[in-house]
Amino acid sequence: MTLPLGPDELLTTTRSVRKRLDLDRPVPLALVRESLEVAVQAPSGGNQQGWHWMVVTDPELRAGIGDYYRQSYLAYRDSPAYAGRAVPGREEVQARVASSADHLAEVMGRVPVHVIACITAAEELPASNQAGLWGSLLPAAWSFQVAARARGLGSAWTTLHLRYEREISALLGIPPQVRQGVLLPTAYYTGETFRPAKREPLDTVLHLDRW
Protein backbone atom coordinates (compact mmCIF):
# COMPACT_ATOMS: atom_id res chain seq x y z
CA MET A 1 0.00 0.00 0.00
CA THR A 2 1.33 3.42 -0.95
CA LEU A 3 0.52 6.07 1.59
CA PRO A 4 -0.53 9.46 0.23
CA LEU A 5 2.22 12.06 0.17
CA GLY A 6 2.48 13.93 3.46
CA PRO A 7 2.11 17.73 3.37
CA ASP A 8 5.77 18.49 4.03
CA GLU A 9 7.03 15.96 1.50
CA LEU A 10 4.62 17.30 -1.10
CA LEU A 11 5.64 20.93 -0.61
CA THR A 12 9.38 20.36 -0.27
CA THR A 13 9.70 18.18 -3.36
CA THR A 14 7.78 20.39 -5.75
CA ARG A 15 10.50 22.28 -7.56
CA SER A 16 11.30 23.77 -10.92
CA VAL A 17 11.57 21.00 -13.50
CA ARG A 18 13.37 22.10 -16.66
CA LYS A 19 15.51 19.22 -17.93
CA ARG A 20 13.18 16.42 -16.96
CA LEU A 21 10.10 17.50 -18.85
CA ASP A 22 8.82 14.80 -21.20
CA LEU A 23 8.46 16.56 -24.55
CA ASP A 24 6.92 13.58 -26.31
CA ARG A 25 4.26 12.26 -23.95
CA PRO A 26 0.94 14.08 -24.24
CA VAL A 27 -0.53 15.42 -21.01
CA PRO A 28 -4.24 14.60 -20.55
CA LEU A 29 -6.18 17.83 -20.28
CA ALA A 30 -8.09 16.27 -17.36
CA LEU A 31 -4.93 16.39 -15.22
CA VAL A 32 -4.42 20.07 -16.02
CA ARG A 33 -8.04 20.81 -15.21
CA GLU A 34 -7.86 18.95 -11.90
CA SER A 35 -4.73 20.87 -10.95
CA LEU A 36 -6.44 24.15 -11.83
CA GLU A 37 -9.51 23.18 -9.79
CA VAL A 38 -7.14 22.86 -6.85
CA ALA A 39 -5.37 26.11 -7.77
CA VAL A 40 -8.48 28.28 -7.67
CA GLN A 41 -9.12 27.25 -4.07
CA ALA A 42 -6.18 29.47 -3.08
CA PRO A 43 -7.22 32.72 -1.40
CA SER A 44 -7.25 36.03 -3.29
CA GLY A 45 -7.52 39.60 -2.01
CA GLY A 46 -11.10 40.29 -0.91
CA ASN A 47 -11.95 36.90 -2.45
CA GLN A 48 -12.05 38.69 -5.82
CA GLN A 49 -10.90 35.62 -7.82
CA GLY A 50 -9.72 38.00 -10.53
CA TRP A 51 -7.56 35.34 -12.14
CA HIS A 52 -7.66 33.83 -15.64
CA TRP A 53 -5.89 30.70 -16.77
CA MET A 54 -4.62 30.27 -20.31
CA VAL A 55 -3.93 26.62 -21.16
CA VAL A 56 -2.07 26.40 -24.45
CA THR A 57 -1.59 23.06 -26.22
CA ASP A 58 -1.79 24.16 -29.88
CA PRO A 59 1.68 23.44 -31.35
CA GLU A 60 1.92 26.68 -33.34
CA LEU A 61 0.92 28.85 -30.42
CA ARG A 62 3.40 27.06 -28.16
CA ALA A 63 6.14 27.50 -30.75
CA GLY A 64 5.32 31.21 -30.88
CA ILE A 65 5.53 31.57 -27.12
CA GLY A 66 8.72 29.51 -27.17
CA ASP A 67 10.32 31.88 -29.68
CA TYR A 68 9.56 34.92 -27.54
CA TYR A 69 10.80 33.12 -24.47
CA ARG A 70 14.11 32.14 -26.08
CA GLN A 71 14.72 35.66 -27.40
CA SER A 72 14.10 37.08 -23.96
CA TYR A 73 16.29 34.44 -22.33
CA LEU A 74 19.20 35.13 -24.67
CA ALA A 75 18.91 38.88 -24.01
CA TYR A 76 18.90 38.15 -20.29
CA ARG A 77 22.00 35.93 -20.59
CA ASP A 78 23.84 38.84 -22.20
CA SER A 79 22.70 41.39 -19.64
CA PRO A 80 24.57 42.89 -16.67
CA ALA A 81 21.78 41.52 -14.42
CA TYR A 82 22.80 37.98 -15.41
CA ALA A 83 26.47 38.53 -14.62
CA GLY A 84 25.53 40.34 -11.41
CA ARG A 85 23.44 37.53 -10.03
CA ALA A 86 26.50 35.49 -8.99
CA VAL A 87 26.51 34.72 -5.26
CA PRO A 88 29.88 33.69 -3.75
CA GLY A 89 29.78 30.11 -2.51
CA ARG A 90 26.84 29.18 -4.73
CA GLU A 91 28.74 28.93 -8.02
CA GLU A 92 28.06 25.22 -8.47
CA VAL A 93 24.32 25.43 -7.89
CA GLN A 94 24.09 28.50 -10.09
CA ALA A 95 25.95 26.75 -12.92
CA ARG A 96 23.49 23.87 -12.68
CA VAL A 97 20.50 26.21 -12.73
CA ALA A 98 22.02 28.06 -15.73
CA SER A 99 22.51 24.85 -17.70
CA SER A 100 18.97 23.73 -16.98
CA ALA A 101 17.60 27.19 -17.86
CA ASP A 102 19.55 27.06 -21.16
CA HIS A 103 17.86 23.77 -21.90
CA LEU A 104 14.39 25.06 -21.10
CA ALA A 105 14.90 28.09 -23.36
CA GLU A 106 15.76 25.69 -26.20
CA VAL A 107 12.75 23.43 -25.77
CA MET A 108 10.08 25.78 -24.36
CA GLY A 109 8.02 25.71 -27.54
CA ARG A 110 7.85 21.92 -27.45
CA VAL A 111 6.75 21.48 -23.83
CA PRO A 112 3.27 19.90 -24.22
CA VAL A 113 1.31 22.37 -22.10
CA HIS A 114 1.85 26.05 -21.40
CA VAL A 115 -0.20 27.38 -18.50
CA ILE A 116 -0.22 31.17 -18.16
CA ALA A 117 -1.69 32.60 -14.95
CA CYS A 118 -3.25 36.01 -15.56
CA ILE A 119 -5.06 38.64 -13.52
CA THR A 120 -7.23 41.61 -14.38
CA ALA A 121 -5.24 44.76 -13.58
CA ALA A 122 -4.12 48.01 -15.17
CA GLU A 123 -0.71 47.94 -16.86
CA GLU A 124 0.31 51.14 -15.07
CA LEU A 125 -0.54 50.07 -11.51
CA PRO A 126 1.90 51.80 -9.12
CA ALA A 127 4.78 49.71 -7.78
CA SER A 128 3.45 50.19 -4.24
CA ASN A 129 0.29 48.21 -5.07
CA GLN A 130 2.02 45.38 -6.87
CA ALA A 131 2.64 43.09 -3.91
CA GLY A 132 -1.10 43.12 -3.17
CA LEU A 133 -1.97 42.45 -6.80
CA TRP A 134 0.39 39.52 -7.25
CA GLY A 135 -0.62 38.11 -3.88
CA SER A 136 -4.04 37.55 -5.44
CA LEU A 137 -2.66 35.35 -8.22
CA LEU A 138 0.70 33.77 -7.47
CA PRO A 139 -0.37 31.56 -4.53
CA ALA A 140 -2.88 29.91 -6.87
CA ALA A 141 -0.17 29.44 -9.52
CA TRP A 142 2.05 27.72 -6.97
CA SER A 143 -0.88 25.51 -5.91
CA PHE A 144 -1.21 24.50 -9.56
CA GLN A 145 2.43 23.38 -9.60
CA VAL A 146 2.04 21.42 -6.37
CA ALA A 147 -1.20 19.75 -7.48
CA ALA A 148 0.40 18.92 -10.85
CA ARG A 149 3.44 17.42 -9.13
CA ALA A 150 1.11 15.18 -7.08
CA ARG A 151 -0.08 13.88 -10.47
CA GLY A 152 3.41 13.11 -11.78
CA LEU A 153 3.71 16.34 -13.75
CA GLY A 154 6.69 18.66 -13.58
CA SER A 155 6.57 22.38 -14.28
CA ALA A 156 8.78 25.43 -14.02
CA TRP A 157 8.04 28.98 -12.87
CA THR A 158 9.16 31.37 -15.61
CA THR A 159 8.66 35.11 -16.11
CA LEU A 160 11.19 35.98 -18.83
CA HIS A 161 8.41 35.84 -21.42
CA LEU A 162 7.01 39.03 -19.85
CA ARG A 163 9.52 41.05 -21.87
CA TYR A 164 7.16 40.19 -24.73
CA GLU A 165 3.94 40.27 -22.71
CA ARG A 166 2.11 42.43 -25.26
CA GLU A 167 3.16 40.25 -28.18
CA ILE A 168 2.12 37.05 -26.41
CA SER A 169 -1.18 38.63 -25.34
CA ALA A 170 -1.80 39.54 -28.98
CA LEU A 171 -0.94 35.98 -30.06
CA LEU A 172 -3.41 34.45 -27.59
CA GLY A 173 -6.07 37.15 -27.63
CA ILE A 174 -5.55 38.16 -23.98
CA PRO A 175 -7.31 41.52 -23.50
CA PRO A 176 -5.28 44.64 -22.65
CA GLN A 177 -6.70 44.97 -19.13
CA VAL A 178 -5.30 41.55 -18.20
CA ARG A 179 -1.74 41.05 -16.93
CA GLN A 180 0.27 37.85 -17.25
CA GLY A 181 1.95 36.81 -14.00
CA VAL A 182 3.77 33.58 -14.77
CA LEU A 183 4.27 31.03 -17.54
CA LEU A 184 4.29 27.43 -16.32
CA PRO A 185 5.53 24.95 -18.95
CA THR A 186 4.07 21.62 -17.82
CA ALA A 187 4.84 18.02 -18.81
CA TYR A 188 5.21 14.55 -17.42
CA TYR A 189 8.26 14.35 -15.18
CA THR A 190 10.93 12.00 -16.51
CA GLY A 191 12.92 11.75 -13.28
CA GLU A 192 12.51 8.85 -10.89
CA THR A 193 11.40 10.64 -7.74
CA PHE A 194 10.92 14.25 -6.79
CA ARG A 195 13.57 15.20 -4.22
CA PRO A 196 14.00 18.35 -2.11
CA ALA A 197 16.54 20.86 -3.39
CA LYS A 198 19.38 22.19 -1.23
CA ARG A 199 18.64 25.45 0.50
CA GLU A 200 20.56 27.96 2.59
CA PRO A 201 20.05 27.32 6.34
CA LEU A 202 16.85 28.93 7.62
CA ASP A 203 18.68 30.92 10.28
CA THR A 204 20.45 32.98 7.61
CA VAL A 205 17.08 34.49 6.61
CA LEU A 206 15.00 34.26 9.80
CA HIS A 207 14.63 37.31 12.04
CA LEU A 208 12.89 37.04 15.40
CA ASP A 209 11.06 40.23 16.45
CA ARG A 210 13.74 42.53 15.03
CA TRP A 211 15.94 42.32 11.93
Added chain:
Amino acid sequence: MTLPLGPDELLTTTRSVRKRLDLDRPVPLALVRESLEVAVQAPSGGNQQGWHWMVVTDPELRAGIGDYYRQSYLAYRDSPAYAGRAVPGREEVQARVASSADHLAEVMGRVPVHVIACITAAEELPASNQAGLWGSLLPAAWSFQVAARARGLGSAWTTLHLRYEREISALLGIPPQVRQGVLLPTAYYTGETFRPAKREPLDTVLHLDRW
Protein backbone atom coordinates in the same frame (compact mmCIF):
# COMPACT_ATOMS: atom_id res chain seq x y z
CA MET B 1 -5.42 5.18 12.01
CA THR B 2 -5.57 8.64 10.53
CA LEU B 3 -4.24 8.83 7.01
CA PRO B 4 -2.09 11.83 6.17
CA LEU B 5 -3.89 14.61 4.35
CA GLY B 6 -3.93 14.04 0.60
CA PRO B 7 -2.41 16.76 -1.62
CA ASP B 8 -5.72 18.04 -2.98
CA GLU B 9 -7.40 18.12 0.42
CA LEU B 10 -4.43 19.96 1.89
CA LEU B 11 -4.34 22.61 -0.81
CA THR B 12 -8.08 23.13 -1.13
CA THR B 13 -8.72 23.53 2.59
CA THR B 14 -5.97 26.01 3.32
CA ARG B 15 -7.76 29.33 3.29
CA SER B 16 -7.71 32.73 4.93
CA VAL B 17 -8.53 32.36 8.61
CA ARG B 18 -9.57 35.63 10.22
CA LYS B 19 -12.31 34.98 12.77
CA ARG B 20 -11.09 31.60 13.96
CA LEU B 21 -7.62 32.60 15.11
CA ASP B 22 -6.99 31.67 18.75
CA LEU B 23 -5.76 34.89 20.33
CA ASP B 24 -5.03 33.31 23.70
CA ARG B 25 -3.18 30.11 22.94
CA PRO B 26 0.56 30.61 22.42
CA VAL B 27 2.00 29.14 19.22
CA PRO B 28 5.21 27.15 19.77
CA LEU B 29 8.02 28.75 17.80
CA ALA B 30 9.04 25.25 16.66
CA LEU B 31 5.86 24.98 14.56
CA VAL B 32 6.57 28.32 12.90
CA ARG B 33 10.16 27.27 12.20
CA GLU B 34 9.04 23.94 10.73
CA SER B 35 6.57 25.71 8.47
CA LEU B 36 9.28 28.12 7.34
CA GLU B 37 11.68 25.23 6.65
CA VAL B 38 9.02 23.93 4.28
CA ALA B 39 8.43 27.40 2.83
CA VAL B 40 12.04 27.97 1.77
CA GLN B 41 11.93 24.83 -0.37
CA ALA B 42 9.74 26.75 -2.81
CA PRO B 43 11.52 27.79 -6.01
CA SER B 44 12.76 31.35 -6.53
CA GLY B 45 13.98 33.12 -9.68
CA GLY B 46 17.45 31.83 -10.58
CA ASN B 47 17.38 30.04 -7.22
CA GLN B 48 18.39 33.37 -5.64
CA GLN B 49 16.57 32.70 -2.34
CA GLY B 50 16.48 36.44 -1.78
CA TRP B 51 13.80 36.17 0.87
CA HIS B 52 13.80 37.15 4.53
CA TRP B 53 11.29 36.10 7.14
CA MET B 54 10.33 38.34 10.06
CA VAL B 55 8.66 36.39 12.86
CA VAL B 56 7.20 38.81 15.40
CA THR B 57 5.90 37.61 18.76
CA ASP B 58 6.84 40.58 20.99
CA PRO B 59 3.49 42.02 22.21
CA GLU B 60 4.46 45.68 21.78
CA LEU B 61 5.75 45.16 18.26
CA ARG B 62 2.61 43.24 17.30
CA ALA B 63 0.45 45.97 18.78
CA GLY B 64 2.37 48.52 16.72
CA ILE B 65 1.88 46.54 13.51
CA GLY B 66 -1.77 46.05 14.47
CA ASP B 67 -2.29 49.82 14.82
CA TYR B 68 -0.88 50.50 11.37
CA TYR B 69 -2.93 47.69 9.93
CA ARG B 70 -6.18 48.97 11.43
CA GLN B 71 -5.53 52.53 10.25
CA SER B 72 -4.90 51.27 6.75
CA TYR B 73 -7.95 49.02 6.84
CA LEU B 74 -10.25 51.85 7.95
CA ALA B 75 -8.90 54.09 5.17
CA TYR B 76 -9.52 51.27 2.69
CA ARG B 77 -13.09 50.79 3.94
CA ASP B 78 -13.78 54.47 3.24
CA SER B 79 -12.19 54.41 -0.22
CA PRO B 80 -13.81 54.25 -3.65
CA ALA B 81 -11.85 51.03 -4.25
CA TYR B 82 -13.78 49.36 -1.44
CA ALA B 83 -17.16 50.43 -2.79
CA GLY B 84 -16.06 49.49 -6.31
CA ARG B 85 -15.11 45.94 -5.44
CA ALA B 86 -18.76 44.76 -5.37
CA VAL B 87 -19.42 41.92 -7.81
CA PRO B 88 -23.07 41.27 -8.74
CA GLY B 89 -24.18 37.87 -7.52
CA ARG B 90 -21.46 37.63 -4.89
CA GLU B 91 -22.99 40.03 -2.35
CA GLU B 92 -23.41 37.40 0.34
CA VAL B 93 -19.86 36.05 0.14
CA GLN B 94 -18.48 39.58 0.02
CA ALA B 95 -20.47 40.59 3.12
CA ARG B 96 -19.04 37.60 4.95
CA VAL B 97 -15.49 38.43 3.88
CA ALA B 98 -16.03 42.06 4.95
CA SER B 99 -17.25 41.08 8.39
CA SER B 100 -14.34 38.73 8.89
CA ALA B 101 -11.90 41.38 7.62
CA ASP B 102 -13.41 43.89 10.07
CA HIS B 103 -12.74 41.42 12.85
CA LEU B 104 -9.15 40.81 11.80
CA ALA B 105 -8.46 44.55 11.68
CA GLU B 106 -9.70 44.82 15.28
CA VAL B 107 -7.59 41.98 16.65
CA MET B 108 -4.50 42.01 14.40
CA GLY B 109 -2.22 43.29 17.17
CA ARG B 110 -3.23 40.39 19.41
CA VAL B 111 -2.71 37.53 16.94
CA PRO B 112 0.12 35.55 18.60
CA VAL B 113 2.51 35.45 15.64
CA HIS B 114 3.05 37.88 12.78
CA VAL B 115 5.09 36.46 9.92
CA ILE B 116 6.23 39.02 7.34
CA ALA B 117 7.71 37.66 4.11
CA CYS B 118 10.31 40.05 2.68
CA ILE B 119 12.60 40.17 -0.33
CA THR B 120 15.65 42.21 -1.23
CA ALA B 121 14.64 44.65 -4.00
CA ALA B 122 14.74 48.33 -4.83
CA GLU B 123 11.67 50.36 -3.82
CA GLU B 124 11.48 51.92 -7.29
CA LEU B 125 11.59 48.70 -9.35
CA PRO B 126 9.56 49.24 -12.56
CA ALA B 127 6.05 47.78 -12.64
CA SER B 128 7.06 45.55 -15.57
CA ASN B 129 9.54 43.66 -13.38
CA GLN B 130 7.23 43.21 -10.43
CA ALA B 131 5.63 39.91 -11.42
CA GLY B 132 9.09 38.34 -11.61
CA LEU B 133 10.11 39.80 -8.27
CA TRP B 134 7.03 38.66 -6.38
CA GLY B 135 7.18 35.25 -8.04
CA SER B 136 10.43 34.77 -6.12
CA LEU B 137 8.74 35.27 -2.75
CA LEU B 138 5.01 34.68 -2.74
CA PRO B 139 5.02 30.95 -3.58
CA ALA B 140 7.14 30.40 -0.46
CA ALA B 141 4.72 32.50 1.61
CA TRP B 142 1.83 30.36 0.42
CA SER B 143 3.81 27.20 1.25
CA PHE B 144 4.19 28.60 4.76
CA GLN B 145 0.42 28.90 5.09
CA VAL B 146 -0.16 25.39 3.79
CA ALA B 147 2.50 23.86 6.04
CA ALA B 148 1.11 25.79 9.02
CA ARG B 149 -2.41 24.58 8.24
CA ALA B 150 -1.11 20.98 8.27
CA ARG B 151 -0.01 21.72 11.85
CA GLY B 152 -3.40 23.04 12.96
CA LEU B 153 -2.50 26.70 12.51
CA GLY B 154 -4.62 29.20 10.64
CA SER B 155 -3.29 32.31 8.94
CA ALA B 156 -4.48 35.06 6.63
CA TRP B 157 -2.80 36.73 3.63
CA THR B 158 -2.85 40.50 4.20
CA THR B 159 -1.17 43.38 2.38
CA LEU B 160 -3.02 46.45 3.70
CA HIS B 161 -0.15 47.08 6.13
CA LEU B 162 1.97 48.02 3.10
CA ARG B 163 0.43 51.50 3.17
CA TYR B 164 2.71 51.89 6.19
CA GLU B 165 5.56 49.73 4.92
CA ARG B 166 8.22 52.30 5.79
CA GLU B 167 6.89 52.82 9.31
CA ILE B 168 6.70 49.08 9.98
CA SER B 169 10.18 48.56 8.54
CA ALA B 170 11.45 51.28 10.91
CA LEU B 171 9.66 49.59 13.83
CA LEU B 172 11.26 46.20 13.10
CA GLY B 173 14.62 47.39 11.77
CA ILE B 174 14.04 46.06 8.24
CA PRO B 175 16.69 47.68 5.98
CA PRO B 176 15.61 50.07 3.20
CA GLN B 177 16.69 47.73 0.38
CA VAL B 178 14.21 45.10 1.59
CA ARG B 179 10.55 45.04 0.53
CA GLN B 180 7.71 43.50 2.50
CA GLY B 181 5.46 41.28 0.41
CA VAL B 182 2.82 39.94 2.77
CA LEU B 183 1.87 39.92 6.46
CA LEU B 184 0.63 36.54 7.69
CA PRO B 185 -1.03 36.72 11.12
CA THR B 186 -0.79 33.14 12.43
CA ALA B 187 -2.52 31.37 15.34
CA TYR B 188 -4.08 28.08 16.32
CA TYR B 189 -7.26 27.49 14.35
CA THR B 190 -10.35 27.41 16.55
CA GLY B 191 -12.66 25.86 13.95
CA GLU B 192 -13.42 22.17 13.89
CA THR B 193 -12.17 21.22 10.45
CA PHE B 194 -10.71 23.12 7.53
CA ARG B 195 -13.20 23.08 4.67
CA PRO B 196 -12.89 24.21 1.05
CA ALA B 197 -14.37 27.62 0.23
CA LYS B 198 -16.89 28.14 -2.56
CA ARG B 199 -15.37 29.23 -5.84
CA GLU B 200 -16.65 30.37 -9.22
CA PRO B 201 -16.76 27.46 -11.72
CA LEU B 202 -13.37 26.88 -13.37
CA ASP B 203 -14.80 27.27 -16.86
CA THR B 204 -15.55 30.94 -16.22
CA VAL B 205 -11.79 31.63 -15.97
CA LEU B 206 -10.25 28.88 -18.11
CA HIS B 207 -9.20 29.62 -21.71
CA LEU B 208 -8.02 26.83 -24.00
CA ASP B 209 -5.43 27.97 -26.57
CA ARG B 210 -7.12 31.33 -27.15
CA TRP B 211 -8.91 33.74 -24.82
